[in-house]
Amino acid sequence: MTATIRSIAEAANVSRGTVDKVLNDRPGVSTEVRERVRRIAEELGYKPNLAGKSLALQKKPVKIGVVILSMEDPFFLEVYEGVQKAALELKGFGIEVECCEMESINAVEQLRCIETLCKKNISALALSPLDEVSVKHALNKLTEEGIKVITFNTDIPGIDRMCFVGQNLKKSGRVAGDLMGKLLHGGGDVLIITGPERIKALEERVAGFKEMLEKAYNGISIAAELQNVNDNESAYLQTAAALKKQPYINAVFITGRGIGGAAKAIRELNLHDIRFVCFDKISETIELLKSGAVDFTITQEPLMQGYLPIKLFFEYFFHGKHPAEAQIFTKLEIITKENLEP
Numbered sequence: 001m002t003a004t005i006r007s008i009a010e011a012a013n014v015s016r017g018t019v020d021k022v023l024n025d026r027p028g029v030s031t032e033v034r035e036r037v038r039r040i041a042e043e044l045g046y047k048p049n050l051a052g053k054s055l056a057l058q059k060k061p062v063k064i065g066v067v068i069l070s071m072e073d074p075f076f077l078e079v080y081e082g083v084q085k086a087a088l089e090l091k092g093f094g095i096e097v098e099c100c101e102m103e104s105i106n107a108v109e110q111l112r113c114i115e116t117l118c119k120k121n122i123s124a125l126a127l128s129p130l131d132e133v134s135v136k137h138a139l140n141k142l143t144e145e146g147i148k149v150i151t152f153n154t155d156i157p158g159i160d161r162m163c164f165v166g167q168n169l170k171k172s173g174r175v176a177g178d179l180m181g182k183l184l185h186g187g188g189d190v191l192i193i194t195g196p197e198r199i200k201a202l203e204e205r206v207a208g209f210k211e212m213l214e215k216a217y218n219g220i221s222i223a224a225e226l227q228n229v230n231d232n233e234s235a236y237l238q239t240a241a242a243l244k245k246q247p248y249i250n251a252v253f254i255t256g257r258g259i260g261g262a263a264k265a266i267r268e269l270n271l272h273d274i275r276f277v278c279f280d281k282i283s284e285t286i287e288l289l290k291s292g293a294v295d296f297t298i299t300q301e302p303l304m305q306g307y308l309p310i311k312l313f314f315e316y317f318f319h320g321k322h323p324a325e326a327q328i329f330t331k332l333e334i335i336t337k338e339n340l341e342p
Contacts, residue, residue, distance in 0.1 A: 124150070176277050
């Protein structure tokens with residue numbers, strides 16, 4: 001006999017509405033009842049009616065909201081392309097994707113995007129959250145209202161999200177530290193250039209980098225750490241000032257944006273022997289690799305960071321499947337001049 005919502009309700013001694021809430025992971029059911037209904041559904045071999053669900057979603061589509069930090073950044077432009085790729089693939093299944101681009105990187109602007117998307121009646125939200133109390137409060141309020149959240153590219157503690165999709169950030173920092181240690185033969189002075197403190201991903205890269213130096217290359221010192229660098233202009237000005245003040249610096253590690261600006265400062269000061277490690281494979285970085293200005297860059301599959309959250313939401317709303325892991329790491333690859341694609 002095929003298990004139905006009615007047969008599960010009778011076996012669990014609850015209403016069909018309660019069973020429907022449990023099977024679709026909606027709020028309003030106690031943990032005890034939720035666990036009992038799920039156990040009975042599994043025992044009875046319940047299988048969702050996928051054809052019926054597909055038809056229902058086409059009549060009343062599931063809206064997924066996505067907050068993009070900045071499409072002026074080539075990295076997040078590729079993330080956006082991943083979002084659009086998944087949205088196109090799932091269009092016939094009743095999935096609609098709404099994107100909101102932040103005009104500046106601060107909590108007020110991120111909250112504006114979240115509010116804008118919520119007004120469009122989204123059922124799920126994917127974003128790179130800023131590590132701000134107000135953002136955490138807003139995201140936890142969404143999950144209390146039944147809106148599912150997936151973070152990508154950067155994660156923050158203290159939020160009830162389904163999973164994180166992105167680079168293993170601490171590990172990527174350790175990899176960068178190991179590369180730097182080998183470039184400097186275990187000794188030297190490094191200038192760290194990083195972005196806004198509220199982007200936790202950058203903080204974790206720096207932590208991993210320092211961890212590796214302390215562990216395996218204690219002959220390498222951090223000469224200075226430039227923070228809140230978020231574009232080429234600020235990177236150029238701050239890097240030039242730091243190198244003039246400390247001309248003995250022989251390496252640069254940059255965690256995010258501003259790679260071109262830092263390289264320009266090095267070039268104009270004729271410091272051609274400075275070693276350079278950074279992240280991502282945007283066109284600007286590729287040219288700097290080819291010229292020898294950058295030694296290594298570490299990639300993190302931005303397309304997949306946009307694509308996977310949408311697919312994971314689809315699996316949840318269509319098949320009732322939760323992400324297999326709390327952290328889904330994208331591929332980490334070390335790129336040099338020699339292994340660039342022809």
